[in-house]
Amino acid sequence: MASAQMALPMEARRNGASGPxxxxxxxxxxxxxxxxxxxxxxxxxxxxxxxxxxxxxxxxLVAAIGSYEHMRTLGVEVxxxxxxxxxxxxxxxxxxxxxxxxxxxRWNGQRAGL
Numbered sequence: 257m258a259s260a261q262m263a264l265p266m267e268a269r270r271n272g273a274s275g276p277x278x279x280x281x282x283x284x285x286x287x288x289x290x291x292x293x294x295x296x297x298x299x300x301x302x303x304x305x306x307x308x309x310x311x312x313x314x315x316x317l318v319a320a321i322g323s324y325e326h327m328r329t330l331g332v333e334v335x336x337x338x339x340x341x342x343x344x345x346x347x348x349x350x351x352x353x354x355x356x357x358x359x360x361x362r363w364n365g366q367r368a369g370l
Contacts, residue, residue, distance in 0.1 A: 323348055 297305070324344040331340025358368035 320348070 327344040327347060328340050331343040336343060361368050
């Protein structure tokens with residue numbers, strides 16, 4: 257014998273809840289308006305720019321060291337000899353050049369491509 261289940265209207269369903277959501281109590285405060293359009297870098301506080309730059313450089317340095325060591329060790333393991341130290345530059349260098357090319361094309365209003 258199949259059990260019958262009562263279906264709730266779509267507006268009343270919420271993760272298996274049996275009733276509709278309750279409206280929030282009290283006044284609802286609107287968040288501060290966000291300016292539309294791109295942000296001009298001169299309007300960004302200097303401490304925000306410096307903190308962002310330092311953070312990106314630290315993360316990039318850690319990633320570069322890890323990537324270099326990993327690829328160099330792999331190159332040594334497969335018998336690349338002295339060329340093992342160059343392998344990371346060819347791989348990461350290609351990624352860096354591709355990223356910079358895409359960035360410059362976007363600055364010039366061109367499509368960056370795939």
